[in-house]
Amino acid sequence: MRRPAGWLGALPLLVFYAFVFGIPLAALLAGAFTSRGEPTLANLRQSLEGGNLTAMIGSVQVSAVVALSGAVLGTFLAYAVVTSRSAALRGAVLTASGVLANFGGVPLAFFWVATLGNSGVVSGLLGLPSGSLYSFWGLVFVYLYFSVPLMVLVMAPALDGLRPQWREAAANSGATAWHYWRHVGLPVLTPALLGGVVLLFGAAFAAYATAAAMGAGTVVPLVTLKIANALTSDVLVGQENVALALSLDMIVIAGLVMAVYLPLQRRSTRWLR
Amino acid sequence: MAAVTGLERPLSPGPARPGRSRAWRAVVFALAGLYFLVPLGASLWYTIHTPTTGVSFAPYAELLTAEGFISSLALSLALALATIALVLLLTLPAMLAVRLFAPGLRPLMEVLCTLPLVVPPITFVAGLSTSLRVGADVLAPTPFWATLIAIQDPGFPVVLVLAYVVLVLPFVYRSLDAGLRTMDVRTLVEAGRNLGASWPQVLLRVVVPNLRSALASASFLTLALVFGEYTVSRLLGYQPFAVWIVTVSGSRGQLSVAVSILSLLLVWLLLLAVSTAFGREKK
Amino acid sequence: MTSKVEFRALRRVFGRTVALDGLDLTIEPGRLVALLGPSGCGKTTALRCVAGFERPDSGAVLIDGEDVTDVPANKRDAGMVFQSYSLFPNLNARDNVAFGPRVRKVPAAVRRARADELLELVGLPGLAGRYPHQLSGGQQQRVALARALALEPRVLLLDEPLSALDAKVRVALREEIRRLQLDLGITTIFVTHDQEEALSIADQVAVLRDGRLEQAGPPAEVYDRPATPFVAEFVGTMNHLPGRLAGDGKVTVLGQALPVDGPAPSGPEVDVLVRPEAVQVSLSPGADPGSGSGEVVAASFRGSSVRLRLLLDGQEILADVPGHEAARLAPGTRVDVRLVERPVLVAAR
Numbered sequence: 001m002r003r004p005a006g007w008l009g010a011l012p013l014l015v016f017y018a019f020v021f022g023i024p025l026a027a028l029l030a031g032a033f034t035s036r037g038e039p040t041l042a043n044l045r046q047s048l049e050g051g052n053l054t055a056m057i058g059s060v061q062v063s064a065v066v067a068l069s070g071a072v073l074g075t076f077l078a079y080a081v082v083t084s085r086s087a088a089l090r091g092a093v094l095t096a097s098g099v100l101a102n103f104g105g106v107p108l109a110f111f112w113v114a115t116l117g118n119s120g121v122v123s124g125l126l127g128l129p130s131g132s133l134y135s136f137w138g139l140v141f142v143y144l145y146f147s148v149p150l151m152v153l154v155m156a157p158a159l160d161g162l163r164p165q166w167r168e169a170a171a172n173s174g175a176t177a178w179h180y181w182r183h184v185g186l187p188v189l190t191p192a193l194l195g196g197v198v199l200l201f202g203a204a205f206a207a208y209a210t211a212a213a214m215g216a217g218t219v220v221p222l223v224t225l226k227i228a229n230a231l232t233s234d235v236l237v238g239q240e241n242v243a244l245a246l247s248l249d250m251i252v253i254a255g256l257v258m259a260v261y262l263p264l265q266r267r268s269t270r271w272l273r
Numbered sequence: 274m275a276a277v278t279g280l281e282r283p284l285s286p287g288p289a290r291p292g293r294s295r296a297w298r299a300v301v302f303a304l305a306g307l308y309f310l311v312p313l314g315a316s317l318w319y320t321i322h323t324p325t326t327g328v329s330f331a332p333y334a335e336l337l338t339a340e341g342f343i344s345s346l347a348l349s350l351a352l353a354l355a356t357i358a359l360v361l362l363l364t365l366p367a368m369l370a371v372r373l374f375a376p377g378l379r380p381l382m383e384v385l386c387t388l389p390l391v392v393p394p395i396t397f398v399a400g401l402s403t404s405l406r407v408g409a410d411v412l413a414p415t416p417f418w419a420t421l422i423a424i425q426d427p428g429f430p431v432v433l434v435l436a437y438v439v440l441v442l443p444f445v446y447r448s449l450d451a452g453l454r455t456m457d458v459r460t461l462v463e464a465g466r467n468l469g470a471s472w473p474q475v476l477l478r479v480v481v482p483n484l485r486s487a488l489a490s491a492s493f494l495t496l497a498l499v500f501g502e503y504t505v506s507r508l509l510g511y512q513p514f515a516v517w518i519v520t521v522s523g524s525r526g527q528l529s530v531a532v533s534i535l536s537l538l539l540v541w542l543l544l545l546a547v548s549t550a551f552g553r554e555k556k
Numbered sequence: 557m558t559s560k561v562e563f564r565a566l567r568r569v570f571g572r573t574v575a576l577d578g579l580d581l582t583i584e585p586g587r588l589v590a591l592l593g594p595s596g597c598g599k600t601t602a603l604r605c606v607a608g609f610e611r612p613d614s615g616a617v618l619i620d621g622e623d624v625t626d627v628p629a630n631k632r633d634a635g636m637v638f639q640s641y642s643l644f645p646n647l648n649a650r651d652n653v654a655f656g657p658r659v660r661k662v663p664a665a666v667r668r669a670r671a672d673e674l675l676e677l678v679g680l681p682g683l684a685g686r687y688p689h690q691l692s693g694g695q696q697q698r699v700a701l702a703r704a705l706a707l708e709p710r711v712l713l714l715d716e717p718l719s720a721l722d723a724k725v726r727v728a729l730r731e732e733i734r735r736l737q738l739d740l741g742i743t744t745i746f747v748t749h750d751q752e753e754a755l756s757i758a759d760q761v762a763v764l765r766d767g768r769l770e771q772a773g774p775p776a777e778v779y780d781r782p783a784t785p786f787v788a789e790f791v792g793t794m795n796h797l798p799g800r801l802a803g804d805g806k807v808t809v810l811g812q813a814l815p816v817d818g819p820a821p822s823g824p825e826v827d828v829l830v831r832p833e834a835v836q837v838s839l840s841p842g843a844d845p846g847s848g849s850g851e852v853v854a855a856s857f858r859g860s861s862v863r864l865r866l867l868l869d870g871q872e873i874l875a876d877v878p879g880h881e882a883a884r885l886a887p888g889t890r891v892d893v894r895l896v897e898r899p900v901l902v903a904a905r
Contacts, residue, residue, distance in 0.1 A: 006370050006371060006373075006374035006375020006378060007370075007375060007378075008370065009366045009367055009369060009370020009371070009374070010366075010367040010370050010371055010375070010378060010382070011367075012362075012363050012366070012367070013363040013364060013366075013367040014367075014385075016363055016435075016438070017385055017439075020435045020436070020438070020439055021388070021389065021439050023400075023404050024397060024400030024401040024403070024404045025392070025400055026400075026404075027400045027401075027403040027404040027407060028396065028399060028400030028403065031400075031403050076301055077301060077305050080297075080298045080301040080302060080305075083298070084298065089302075095544065095545070095548070096309070098544060099537075099540055099541050099544055100309070102494065102497045102498070102501075102540070103497075103501065103537065103540065104501065105501040105502075105503055105515060106501070106503050106515045106518050106519055106533070107501070107515075107518070107532075107533030107534075107536050107537055110316070110518070110522065110529055110530045110533045111312040111313065111315075111316045111530070111533060111534075112312055113530075114312070114315055114316040114319035114320075114530045115311065115312040115315035115316060115319075116312075120315065120319070121315040121316075121318050121319050122311065122315050144308075145308075145309070145312070148305075148308075202390070205393070206393030206394065206395070208393075208394065208395045208503070208504045209501075209503035209504055209515065212503070212507075212519075213503070213519050213522075224393070224395045227395050227396065227399055228395060228504075228508060231398070231399055231402060231508055232508065240399075240403065243399055244399055244400070244403065247395070247396035247399045247400065248396075250393055250395070250396050251391060251392055251393070251396055254390075254391045254392070254393060255391045258387070258390060258391045262387070
C-alpha cells in the first residue's frame with residue numbers, strides 16, 4: 001500500500017516534467033544534430049567557429065571575471081556585515097541582498113543606462129567617454145550588481161558558521177589572525193567560496209535580458225545574444241539549428257559548472273554542522 | 274537567477290566578535306553603498322529631470338495611462354499567480370509523497386529538480402520554440418493540435434506558465450526541501466495520524482501551516498522571477514511586464530526607467546511583506 | 557615549569573551586568589582549583605581573563621607575579637579547553653594537537669610525533685587520523701586536552717569541559733583529567749557548576765557568587781564548614797533545624813545538646829545546619845532518650861543511598877540512609893530521628 005502512494009504523489013510532477021522539460025530538450029538535441037532533415041555534426045562544428053566561437057569565449061570571459069571579482073567583493077562585504085555589531089545593519093544588508101540577487105534582468109540594465117550610459121546622470125559628471133558602459137568592463141560592472149549580493153547570501157551563513165571557539169582556540173595556541181585564517185578560517189570557508197564562484201559564473205553565463213536591454217550585443221560578443229538573434233532572425237534561414245547547437249554547447253558548459261558546484265555544496269554543509 | 278532569498282536561512286547574529294578596526298568596515302560599507310545606491314538615485318533623477326524642462330514628475334503621472342502598462346502588468350500578475358499555484362500543486366505533493374513513502378525516489382527528485390539550473394533560459398526557449406513549431410506540424414491532423422494552439426493564446430499564454438514552472442522549479446524545490454527538513458515532516462505526520470487525522474486533514478492542518486515560511490519564500494521567488502522574466506517571454510513573442518518595459522524604452526526612455534524603479538520597489542515591498550508575515554515563525 | 561596565578565580585585569562589567577565584582581584569589585603552583593558557582597557568577601569570565609579573551613575593567617591577573625593584563629591572548633601560554641566545538645573541523649586529531657607547535661614552526665616530523673604521544677597520553681591511541689566529526693563528544697574533549705597541553709603551558713584552563721558529555725563519560729573523564737594533572741604537576745583552573753565534580757577532583761574549591769568569592773578552601777572544608785549560607789546551600793544539601801543556644805557553647809536541637817562549631821550568632825533562637833548524612837534514622841519504638849518520633853513522608857532511592865523526607869513535629873528533615881535499608885523505611889513508617897554527636901554549624905534565625 002505504501003509504495004504505490006509514493007509514486008502516485010510524484011506522478012503529476014513527473015508527467016509534467018517529461019512533457020514540458022523533456023520534449024524541448026529532446027527537440028534541442030535532435031535539432032542540434034540535424035540539418036535539412038539529415039543527421040550531421042555540421043551545426044556543432046559551426047557553433048564552435050568564427051563569430052560563434054568569439055561569442056562563446058566572450059561569454060566565458062565575462063562570466064569568469066564577474067565570478068572572481070564578485071566572489072572577492074561579496075565575501076568582503078559579507079564579512080563586514082557578519083562582524084558588525086549592529087543587528088539593524090545586518091538585517092538591512094541581508095534583505096537588500098535577497099532582493100538584488102533576484103533582481104537583474106531588464107530594470108537593472110535601465111538603471112545603469114540612466115546612470116552611466118551615454119546620456120546618463122553620472123557619466124556627465126565623471127566625464128566618461130561615450131560608450132564606456134557598452135564595453136566588456138561596463139558589462140562586468142553591471143553584472144556585479146546581482147553577483148555581489150548573491151555572494152553575500154552564500155557567504156554570510158558560511159561566515160556565521162565559523163565558531164568563535166575556533167578563533168579563540170587558535171589564539172590560545174599562539175596563532176595570529178593570519179595563522180588562523182590560513183590554517184582554519186579559509187580552509188573551512190573554501191567549499192562555500194568555490195561554490196559561490198561557481199554559482200556566480202553560472203548566473204552570469206546564462207544572463208540574457210540585461211545584456212539585451214542594454215543593447216550591448218554589438219560591442220560585447222555573448223553567446224546568449226547570438227542564440228537569441230538566430231532564433232528571431234528571419235534573414236538567415238536554417239540558422240535555427242546552429243542556434244540549437246550553440247544551446248547545446250552552453251548546456252554542456254553549464255553542466256560542467258554544476259558538476260563542480262554540487263559536491264562542493266555538500267562538503268561545506270558537512271563541516272559547518 | 275539567484276538560489277536563495279535569505280528568507281529560508283535562519284541567520285542568528287553571532288556573539289560580538291572582538292572589535293576589528295572599524296575603519297576598514299566603514300570603507301567597505303561606504304563603497305558598497307555608493308555602488309548600489311548611486312544607480313538608484315541617478316535613475317530616479319533621470320526620470321524626474323530633463324535638461325530642457327527641469328524637474329517634473331510627468332513620467333510617473335503618465336504611467337497609468339501609458340499604452341500597454343496596465344495590460345502587461347495584469348498579464349504578468351495573472352501568469353505569476355498561475356505559476357505559483359501550479360508549481361506548488363505539482364511539487365508539494367510530490368515531495369511529501371517521496372519523503373514519507375518512497376525515500377528511494379529522493380535522489381531522482383533531487384536530480385530532476387536541479388537539472389533546469391543546467392539549462393539556461395535561452396537554451397530552454399530555443400528547444401521550446403522548436404518543439405512548438407515542429408509540434409504544430411506533426412500534430413496538425415490530430416485533436417491535440419487545438420490544445421497546442423490554445424496554450425499559446427496571446428490572451429493568456431498557458432505555455433508561459435508551463436515554461437515558468439520549469440524555470441522556477443529548482444528554487445521552489447530547494448525552499449520546500451529546507452522547510453520540510455526543518456519541520457521534520459515525518460514525525461509530525463505520524464503524530465497527526467496517531468491523533469486520528471485523515472490524510473487531507475494532515476496535509477492542511479499539520480504540514481501546510483508549518484511550511485508557511487518555506488511556502489512564502491517559494492512564492493516570493495516565483496513572483497520575482499515571473500515579473501522579471503524576459504528571455505522566454507520575448508522569444509516566444511509575448512509581452513508581459515518586462516518585455517513591455519523594453520518595448521516602451523525605445524520611445525519613452527524616462528518612462529521605462531520609472532517603471533523599472535517601481536518594479537524594484539514592488540519586489541522589495543513584497544519581500545518585506547512576506548518576511549514580516551512569516552519571518553516571525555520559529556525555525 | 558608550573559605557575560602561580562593570582563586574581564587581584566578583578567572587576568568586569570558587561571553593560572548593566574556585573575560579571576566580576578572585585579575577585580581576589582590565589583592559585584598556588586601545581587594545584588587544581590575548581591571555580592564553582594551558579595550560572596552568571598563570573599567563573600567563566602574570570603577564566604577567560606586568565607586566557608586573555610576578556611580584559612578586566614580594573615584589577616589585574618598575575619602569572620608568576622607578572623601582570624599579564626596587557627599581554628595578548630596568543631602570548632599568554634595558558635592552554636585552554638573549551639566546553640565544546642573547539643576542535644578545528646578541517647584538521648584531523650593529530651593536526652589539531654600539532655597546531656600550536658606548527659605556529660611555532662616546530663618541524664613537521666617532531667610535532668607530529670609529539671602529537672601522537674599526547675594523544676596516547678589522553679587515552680586515544682590510534683585515533684590520530686580521525687576528524688572531529690568522526691569522534692564522540694568525550695573523544696573530542698580528550699583531543700582538546702591534548703591540544704591544550706601541546707605547548708607545555710604553565711597554566712591549564714578548563715571551561716566546563718565535561719558539561720556537554722554523558723554522565724558516565726563525565727565521571728571517567730574527570731578522573732583522568734585529575735590523574736593527568738597530578739602526573740604533570742601543572743597548575744590548573746577548572747570551571748564548573750557541578751559541585752560533585754568540583755569536590756571530587758579539586759585541591760581547592762573556590763565558590764563564586766555574583767562576581768565575588770564566597771569561600772575558598774579544600775573540598776572537605778567547604779563542605780563541612782561552609783563560611784556563608786550561600787555556600788552551605790549551594791554545596792550539598794543542608795537541613796535548617798530550629799535550635800536554642802544553651803549558653804555553654806552548646807545548642808539544643810531535636811532534644812539533643814550538641815557543641816557549636818565555630819562562632820555562634822546572638823541567640824537564643826538559631827538555625828542549626830545539618831547535612832542529611834548526619835541525621836540518623838531508626839525504627840520506632842525507640843527507648844533512647846533524646847530521640848523524637850517522626851514519620852517518613854517520601855523516599856528517593858539513589859542506588860547506594862536513599863534520601864528520606866521526614867516530618868517531625870511539623871519540621872521537614874532530609875536524611876540519607878544506606879540503600880539496603882530502603883525496604884524497611886518506606887513512606888508511612890514511623891521512625892526515630894537523632895543527630896550524629898558532632899559539633900554543628902549554627903546560623904542566625
